[in-house]
Amino acid sequence: MPDPLWRQIAEDLRRRIESGEIGDDGQPLPTEMELREHYRASRNTVRDAIKWLVTRGMVYTQPGRGTFVTQRVDPFITRLAADSGSSVEAENSNFASEVTSQTRKPVVSVRRVEIQRAHGLPAAELVLPDDAGVVSRHQEHLIDGVPYSLQTTFYPMALVERGAARLIRAEEITEGAITYLEHVLGINQAGLRDRITVRTPRAEETAFFRLPDDGRVAVFEITRTGFDEDGQPFCVTVTTYPADRNQFVMTSGNVPDVPSGRGTSPAPG
Amino acid sequence: MPDPLWRQIAEDLRRRIESGEIGDDGQPLPTEMELREHYRASRNTVRDAIKWLVTRGMVYTQPGRGTFVTQRVDPFITRLAADSGSSVEAENSNFASEVTSQTRKPVVSVRRVEIQRAHGLPAAELVLPDDAGVVSRHQEHLIDGVPYSLQTTFYPMALVERGAARLIRAEEITEGAITYLEHVLGINQAGLRDRITVRTPRAEETAFFRLPDDGRVAVFEITRTGFDEDGQPFCVTVTTYPADRNQFVMTSGNVPDVPSGRGTSPAPG
DNA sequence: AACGATTTGTTCGTATGTATC
DNA sequence: TGATACATACGAACAAATCGT
Numbered sequence: 001m002p003d004p005l006w007r008q009i010a011e012d013l014r015r016r017i018e019s020g021e022i023g024d025d026g027q028p029l030p031t032e033m034e035l036r037e038h039y040r041a042s043r044n045t046v047r048d049a050i051k052w053l054v055t056r057g058m059v060y061t062q063p064g065r066g067t068f069v070t071q072r073v074d075p076f077i078t079r080l081a082a083d084s085g086s087s088v089e090a091e092n093s094n095f096a097s098e099v100t101s102q103t104r105k106p107v108v109s110v111r112r113v114e115i116q117r118a119h120g121l122p123a124a125e126l127v128l129p130d131d132a133g134v135v136s137r138h139q140e141h142l143i144d145g146v147p148y149s150l151q152t153t154f155y156p157m158a159l160v161e162r163g164a165a166r167l168i169r170a171e172e173i174t175e176g177a178i179t180y181l182e183h184v185l186g187i188n189q190a191g192l193r194d195r196i197t198v199r200t201p202r203a204e205e206t207a208f209f210r211l212p213d214d215g216r217v218a219v220f221e222i223t224r225t226g227f228d229e230d231g232q233p234f235c236v237t238v239t240t241y242p243a244d245r246n247q248f249v250m251t252s253g254n255v256p257d258v259p260s261g262r263g264t265s266p267a268p269g
Numbered sequence: 270m271p272d273p274l275w276r277q278i279a280e281d282l283r284r285r286i287e288s289g290e291i292g293d294d295g296q297p298l299p300t301e302m303e304l305r306e307h308y309r310a311s312r313n314t315v316r317d318a319i320k321w322l323v324t325r326g327m328v329y330t331q332p333g334r335g336t337f338v339t340q341r342v343d344p345f346i347t348r349l350a351a352d353s354g355s356s357v358e359a360e361n362s363n364f365a366s367e368v369t370s371q372t373r374k375p376v377v378s379v380r381r382v383e384i385q386r387a388h389g390l391p392a393a394e395l396v397l398p399d400d401a402g403v404v405s406r407h408q409e410h411l412i413d414g415v416p417y418s419l420q421t422t423f424y425p426m427a428l429v430e431r432g433a434a435r436l437i438r439a440e441e442i443t444e445g446a447i448t449y450l451e452h453v454l455g456i457n458q459a460g461l462r463d464r465i466t467v468r469t470p471r472a473e474e475t476a477f478f479r480l481p482d483d484g485r486v487a488v489f490e491i492t493r494t495g496f497d498e499d500g501q502p503f504c505v506t507v508t509t510y511p512a513d514r515n516q517f518v519m520t521s522g523n524v525p526d527v528p529s530g531r532g533t534s535p536a537p538g
Numbered sequence: 539a540a541c542g543a544t545t546t547g548t549t550c551g552t553a554t555g556t557a558t559c
Numbered sequence: 560t561g562a563t564a565c566a567t568a569c570g571a572a573c574a575a576a577t578c579g580t
Contacts, residue, residue, distance in 0.1 A: 004548060031564060042550050047565085055324070056469050056484045063565045064558035075466070080519065191522030197344070198467050198487060198512040200325050215325045218467060218487050218512065231525040243467040243487065250349065250519065253460030256500040273567060300545060311569045316546085332546045333577035 006048035009039050013049060014058065017069055028066030029059065055216050057244065075247040076148065080194060080222075109140040113170045115157065122154035125225045125236040133157030135167050137177075140208065147209045153177065153237040159185065177235070178226065187228050195223040198243055209242045218243040275317035278308050282318060283327065286338055297335030298328065324485050326513065344516040345417065349463060349491075378409040382439045384426065391423035394494045394505040402426030404436050406446075409477065416478045422446065422506040428454065446504070447495065456497050464492040467512055478511045487512040 003011075013029070016022045023029045030038065035046045050067060053059045061067045114136045118128040128134065134154045141149045155177075160167050164184050167173075173180050181187045200215040211217045220241045225233050272280075282298070285291045292298045299307065304315045319336055322328045330336045383405045387397040397403065403423045410418045424446075429436050433453050436442075442449050450456045469484040480486045489510045494502050 006548075028564095033564080044551085045549060048548085052483065061565065062558085063556065064563075066564065189522075191520065191524040193524050194519045196349075196465060196517040196519070198489065214321065216485070220467065227522070227524050229523070231523060248463075248465040250463045250465070251460065253458075253496070254498070254500060255460040255462050255496050275567075297545095302545085313570085314568060317567085330546065331577080332575065333544075335545065335577095 005039075005041055006045045007052070009035070009041060009046060009049035010052040012039075013053060014056075017053075017058065023059065023067075023069040026068070026071075028068050031066060055214070057216060060212075073245055075245050076143070076241075077247050077249055078241070080248050080250045107142045107145075108172070109142055111170050111172065112138040113168055114138070115168065118154075118156075121223065121238065122236050125223065126154065126156055126233050128156060135160060137167070147242075149239050149241045150205060150208060151237060151239040153235060155235050159187075159234065181234070187234055189226045189234075190229040191227040191231070193225045193227070195225075196248070197221045197223075201240075201242075205240055205242075211242060220246060220248070222248075274308075274310055275314050276321070278304070278310060278315060278318035279321040281308075282322060286322075286327065292328070292336075292338040295337070295340075297337050300335060324483075326485060329481075342514050344514050345412070345510070346516050346518055347510070349517050349519045376411045376414075377441070378411055380439050380441065381407040382437055383407070384437065387423075387425075390492065390507065391505050394492065395423065395425055395502050397425060404429060406436070416511075418508050418510045419474060419477055420506060420508040422504060424504050428456075428503065450503070456503055458495045458503075459498040460496040460500070462494045462496070464490075464494075465517070466490045466492075470509070470511075474509055474511075480511060489515060489517070491517075 013022075013035075017029075029035075029050075032043050032046050032050070035041075035049075036043050039046065050059065050061065054061065057070060059067050059069055116134055116136060118126065118130060118132045118134045122128075122134055122136070123130055123132070126134070134157055136152050136154050138150075138152045140147070141151065155164075155167050159181065162185055164181055166180060167177070175183075178189050182189075198218045198220055201209065201211055201217065201219045205211070205219055206213050206215075209219070220243050222239045222241070224237045224239070226235045226237075228234050282291075282304075286298075298304075298319075301312050301315050301319070304310075304318075305312050308315065319328065319330065323330060326339060328336050328338050385403055385405060387395065387399060387401045387403045391397075391403055391405070392399055392401070395403070403426055405421050405423050407419075407421045409416070410420065424433075424436050428450065431454055433450055435449060436446070444452075447458050451458075467487045467489055470478065470480055470486065470488045474480070474488055475482050475484075478488070489512050491508045491510070493506045493508070495504045495506075497503050
């Protein structure tokens, strides 16, 4: 039993694209009408085939222009390591990641602070009862004007009550929230745990990262939990990155510098 | 300008699914014909809406049966840490990851050994000229019969010529390849670097992991490069995991044990 | 085991809207 | 402004999988 026609066409298009026969060098693919004649199929069937390629991130379409092959792009490389310094996330040195591309300038953008009842992930990571208060501090990160990551950090409201008042103000904590907490409350971040997952983007993420709204581009979700010297969690940072242009690097032991990035295949919207 | 009709229907279905109004408790969604009447739209338009939900992994369809809400599964949790012991990847203790679920039994399956010319990623990571020989050792990992990961390790052919003959035999290196290399050649793994990326699965991966063939489920690709005491890379291991049921955890410093697995994410806003 | 009803999958056709050049 | 090209939406027919009788 052969594959459905639209799938056969998709595979043939993939082959022809990869061999450079079509769509090379920024040239658009043949139009749907041309493909319709070439494969002796209806326009809808041809569109099903193209849709399959779009889902794979292999091509993208533009109304009125045509269908184009997606170009490779240099991924952002983020170091995940306990010892690494912080740059983008200057305030929350909590999330001690680092953009290794030298020429790019990280910018921390608008900030939103909310007080909520603990629920879901933050409550679970912070081991709080479901109705305990938590402060959430939200920020957007851009590099050279390009959306880079979205980040929300949760702190137990108890920390504010114990004196860390600046946590609930929508101002940057320039010295870093962790440093601030250490100065004010004597809390020392003795350990941290990172969780790395992947999921489809939410509406806000799709908008901020300017991702295609069909959910074909996933986002990394990195959850960093900070622990004090008693092994108690005192903050959780959730950061999301578009999976099509990000890569995470982690080293241990003696490793030479400069990990050269590998291109993945991304997509304009 | 309002959203297209199919999108409005999709959003409404999402809302009704999340509120538990429809599709709850394993019950199928209304049939396409019922939805067609409910929304006063054509069947194709309803199908476009459902397709959007399918792409998001929110529902799945079964021919002849109906459309169902996907239920969340407990993710596999893999530790990525320098100090963690190895279990699944017993041979390549190189890739020192560990399945934390206690009850599940890891099994290393068939193995394939090939000798190739260096190219692409392995050549880049090993810093080899493009025509140098490399040995690739491929394995499949299953847990309780469930496909878990696909793994390929590359070694420079030079290592074999220097005496590591067992690298080119399709037999398990029970004591671990890294231990073997240390014994035979005195190579000591002094450091390692992990790269974490996400991409759409290849055909083999789609088949092995039994993923839907529309590429909506991505795979993690974790590339671990081992370095000797001179900072020279001597092996590269590429491992892929389905992104929909895997999660990676990395700890540093003093962190209490047993990170409880979690599926979804928070709601900042 | 066979059949019919139900439900999703595939493929065609057509018309109209909208973005681009 | 008109031509081109993709997007949306409709309708229709048949195929294939599933399930109950």
